[in-house]
Amino acid sequence: GYIGKAELEFSEKEIQNHYDKLNRPKKIYLKIEFSSSEQQLFQGDFNLTHDSMIYFQTDKPIYRPNEMVRFRVLEIDRSLNSKSDICNLTIKNHQKIKLDFISLTLEAPYYIAEYEFQLPQIAKEGIWEAELFCN
Structure with a gap:
């Protein structure tokens, strides 16, 4: 609210x-x-x-080992219009070790990029990180 x-x-x-x-x-x-x-x-x-705002969303807040994590990215400009861009996504485990890296393209007609990452079957508890950098 x-x-x-x-x-x-x-x-x-x-x-x-x-x-x-x-x-x-x-x-x-x-x-x-x-x-x-x-x-x-x-x-x-x-x-x-910066002249834009990036919305970076996952499908849920907490995950268990072996679950699929779904990401979605949208960038808008100051006029609230969707913006095309290239964003780099890095996934790190609880020890800050990089486990995955991908370049995501935000382009017409929807300007939304989606990505899925499978968590390992054996994963220690802790805070994992998903870092997103856009041009």
Whole structure:
């Protein structure tokens, strides 16, 4: 459901302080974290200098060994239009060892890329990572 709304406002001077010597924008991050007394509900870091937003989704939050993990990626621009791109997906186990790497293409007509990864039959518990980098 709807939690609330927040607005950020930066002065021109503050924005200019975030450019390097070649007039390229430095990264400005916004960290959002909502928590309840029982569990953490949402946490994310958003780069405010990019002109697009990437939605990276799995089919469920927790997996067991030997299950199939399904990923879906969508990128939109500031006008909320779908955007074509090439994204690299890296999957790492709980020890941060890379187990899989694939390049995903977001293109017309749907601009959505999907991928499946089979977890090993014998997998230790822990937090695995799926890193996504888009051009």
